[in-house]
Amino acid sequence: MSNYKKIILCIISLIIIIPVSIYGYLQYKLKDVTVSSTYKSKIKEVDGITNILLLGTDGRKGETAFRTDSMIILTIDNNNKNIKLTSLARDTYVNIPGRDKGKLNTAYFWGKENLLFETIENEFGIGLDKYVIVDFTSLMDIIYALDGVEINVKESEIKEVNKFIPECYKFCKNPNKGEMELIKEPGKQTLNGYQALSYSRIRKADSAIFRDGRQRKVINAIMKKYQDVSFTKYPELIDAIIPYVTTNLTSNEITSLAFTGHNILAGKSLKTTLKEGEFPITDEIHSKGGIYGNSGWVWVYDTNSTCVLRDFIYKNIDMNDNEYLKNNSNISLNY
Numbered sequence: 001m002s003n004y005k006k007i008i009l010c011i012i013s014l015i016i017i018i019p020v021s022i023y024g025y026l027q028y029k030l031k032d033v034t035v036s037s038t039y040k041s042k043i044k045e046v047d048g049i050t051n052i053l054l055l056g057t058d059g060r061k062g063e064t065a066f067r068t069d070s071m072i073i074l075t076i077d078n079n080n081k082n083i084k085l086t087s088l089a090r091d092t093y094v095n096i097p098g099r100d101k102g103k104l105n106t107a108y109f110w111g112k113e114n115l116l117f118e119t120i121e122n123e124f125g126i127g128l129d130k131y132v133i134v135d136f137t138s139l140m141d142i143i144y145a146l147d148g149v150e151i152n153v154k155e156s157e158i159k160e161v162n163k164f165i166p167e168c169y170k171f172c173k174n175p176n177k178g179e180m181e182l183i184k185e186p187g188k189q190t191l192n193g194y195q196a197l198s199y200s201r202i203r204k205a206d207s208a209i210f211r212d213g214r215q216r217k218v219i220n221a222i223m224k225k226y227q228d229v230s231f232t233k234y235p236e237l238i239d240a241i242i243p244y245v246t247t248n249l250t251s252n253e254i255t256s257l258a259f260t261g262h263n264i265l266a267g268k269s270l271k272t273t274l275k276e277g278e279f280p281i282t283d284e285i286h287s288k289g290g291i292y293g294n295s296g297w298v299w300v301y302d303t304n305s306t307c308v309l310r311d312f313i314y315k316n317i318d319m320n321d322n323e324y325l326k327n328n329s330n331i332s333l334n335y
Helices: 011-016 020-030 104-124 137-145 155-171 193-201 208-227 231-244 251-265 303-314
Strands: 049-057 068-077 082-088 093-095 101-103 131-134 149-153 187-191 245-247 274-279 287-291 297-301
Touching: 020 231, 020 251, 049 104, 049 251, 049 303, 068 104, 068 208, 068 251, 082 104, 082 208, 082 251, 082 303, 093 104, 093 297, 101 104, 104 131, 104 303, 137 193, 137 208, 137 231, 149 155, 149 193, 149 208, 155 193, 187 193, 193 208, 231 245, 274 303
Parallel strands: 049 131, 082 274
Antiparallel strands: 049 068, 068 082, 093 101, 131 245, 149 187, 287 297
């Protein structure tokens, strides 16, 4: 089980697009998944901006210490009426408070969400004190509840997707999984639960950065499908998510966020409202991959480029349009 990647994709639908009429049921179900938290971000809040750290871990049942395999900042931007997803590469080389330099995904291992919050705040200047951790099994169940999601699978991805399908199929306990099916050809197609999870896991076809992009594609597909789902499906979708979720968001906070997120998405296409980001900026200029220190292969990054991340989250400036990236005279890599 240690090789399975815990993907955090489906939780977004729980937070931002559950309709108002299902809130009573949602409030009832959430009582078992919320935990208390005393951590408070040291960075001043920006009115209209809510950041939530979505986490997937590589922990096995019974383990108390494990790494975060997936880290995505969900930003609900009520000022500009959009929703953003920013992937933080797990191999980013950072200073971990109280430890030494290492990979970003080890901060959770050493100090759970509090140390991870502190590391992200110190390194990137992003204020965080809310999180959601979700088990990857829920990804499969919610996709089955949605009758699959549409993904454009590339020819170069088929071999790797099919390599993971037998494992994911074996682990999938959904009664609707049927006989195991491999991906036979490239192009747009509807993937079931274990196929979508397999697609989200592949890495060797290119790199971890491209894997993060595939995860965001699955998020996009889930949200797009969710907009058209029958109202009668909502209890089933909530039931699919809840058993695998831990969060320090209260039920009232989730209710408030759901109002905001639902209003932002109402009548808009995901293409224009869901912005995708990735940090570090992997252009071999503002970051470089290699073996540094005792951390194995990592991304060292331009510490001054964190302004691009902050501008994206707080000022709604797309990373590709940021003025900082047009002048390479201030690059300072964190060797």
